[in-house]
Amino acid sequence: MRLFCLVGYALAPLLASGTILQNGQVRDIVFPDTSIASVNSNSNxxxxxxxxxxxxxxxxWDSKHISWWSAPGLKFGFTGDKVAISFGQYTSPGVLIAYRFAGQDWLFTNVTANSTHQLIYSxxxxxxxxxxxxxxxxxxxxVTNYAYGVQIAGIHLSRDAKLIKIPNFSKKIEVIGDSLxxxxxxxxxxxxxxxxxxxxxxxxxxxxxxAYPGICLVDQDxxxxxxGQTYQWLRTPDTSSRAEVIYGDNPPVWDFAHHQQSDIVVINLGTNDNNTHNNVTNEKYLSSYIDFVGQVHQKYPRAQIILISLWNGFNQVGNTWQQGGAFVEEIQQVYAHYNNSGFVHxxxxxxILQHNDIGPQYHPTDVGHVxxxxxxMQYIKLKFDWVFGATGPEVQADTLYWNDEPNY
Structure with a gap:
């Protein structure tokens, strides 16, 4: 499960390129090189x-400003007409970052340790x-890569420009999971x-x-x-090899009290527990899941918790396909255990997914994820009366496909 996706991330002298397969065909893609010389002594x-x-x-992020888990990031307002960022020694080599100005589409570039990249120009x-x-x-x-991360060493703006704090939105959602x-x-x-x-x-x-690939719910290798997540979710870093290098067997505990509380928590765990390679019993999974929901509720007492059933791929049955399942009864038992609490769903x-929504490596395609x-989204809207607030900025990159052949 600890494998890298079909995008190859490597630095080239001028341009960084990757390979993305689209319906089995290679999509041409080149990421621009945004690196510049150090700006520490530059009066501009x-x-x-x-x-x-x-x-x-x-x-x-930890106290060293190192990123962890999936899709961590940062946001700020600024004056002036340029933005550059310096990345520290704990930045992974060739990590792919996404960045954008205001509501424009996401742009991508590779960064590495001890480098500076100018990302915004006039x-x-x-x-x-x-x-x-x-x-x-x-x-x-x-940060796009689940196993990689960056360390922020400094932010650079135009001469005499200012950083501006952007207030957090009032609501927060958290997804706890594995590679899916x-x-x-x-x-x-x-x-x-x-x-x-x-x-x-x-x-x-x-x-x-x-979320981190290969991780179980149950606390074991x-x-x-x-x-597993019953242990790691309470810690700041994920279970990556770089976390082992930086923290060894003593990862720092995540300070829930000093961060915005989640209003909705989505839990999608058990696919790795269900693999016979990991030898997790149904009884251990059930008891661990019940305990884990209690942990989440303790940290986020006002949160609504959503348990996702596991689709677990598709199998060919005769002349058609059939969706699999995993821990079906156990997850329903966890829900039943908390049924009278009012905060578990x-x-x-x-x-929802069909067999062609699953890629060759047993994970959803981009379309499956969408x-x-x-x-x-619709479930949360109907269940909790949340509105859809996205009004134009890109949500998922490179998914604009169309057929403009009128006589097709």
Whole structure:
């Protein structure tokens, strides 16, 4: 399960390129090289430390400003006409980041340790279209790779420019999961996942995606992950090898009290527990899940918790296909255990995905992720009266396909 997606991330002297398969065909894609020389002693820039209060970190970051889990990022407002970021020594080699100015589409580039990248210019698309009501100008960055991360060493703006704090949205959603939620094998991994599509699709909400490939719910080794989510969710870093290098066997505990509380928590765990390779019994899974829901409720006492049923792929049966399942009765038993609490809900995925929504590596395609996200959005709207707040900015990159042949 600890495999990299079909996008190859490597730095080239001038341009960084990757391979994305689209219906079995290679899609041409080239990521621009945004690296520049260090700006520390350049009087044409104004620099800010990574702990500047105007910077809003999204997802889980540690005290060294190192990112963890799926699709972590940052956001801030700024004056001036350029933005550059310096990345520290704990930045993974060739990690792919997504970034955007205001509500423009996501752009992508590869970064590496001890480098500086200029990401916004006065010529950036949409920059000169900013109206007075759209100020302050905003910048957002997200890490796409689930196993990689960045360390922020500094933010650089135009000379005499200022950072501006962008207030958090009042609502927050969190998705806790494994590779299915982290977007493994999606075009842009975290930014192609259903978890990302759900949160971004809802619009004006904050979100965390605490998901990592191969991880079990039960606290045991699964596919090289030393711990399951019943342990790791309470920690700041994920179970990656870089976390082991930085923290060893003593990862820092996540300080829930000093971060915005989640209003909705979506749990999608058990696919790895269900694999016979990991030897998790049905009884252990059930008891661990009941305990884990209690843990989540303790940390987020006002949150509504949604349990997702596991679709577990498709099998060919005779001349057609049939959806599989995993821990079907156990997840329903967890729901029944908390049925009278009022804060636990069950989301049945049966029938949402079809066999061609699953890629060759047993994970949803980009279309599969979009379908699941869309159904979850509608479920949350109907169940909790949340409105769809996304009103134009791109949600999932590179999904604009159409046929313009009138005589097809």
């Amino acid at each position: 820039w104004t620099s800010f430390a990574p702990n500047a209060t105007e910077i809003s970190y999204k997802g889980r 010529s950036t698309l949409g920059f000169n279209l900013t109206t007075q009501s759209q100020r302050p100008q905003t910048f957002e960055l997200r 939620s982290a977007g493994q094998y999606g075009t842009f991994e975290g930014l192609s996942s259903y978890a990302w599509g759900l949160a971004e699709g809802l619009g004006d909400v904050e979100f965390d995606i605490t 699964c596919w090289g992950n030393a711990h 069950y989301f049945n995925t049966t029938g 379908k699941l996200a869309s159904h979850l």
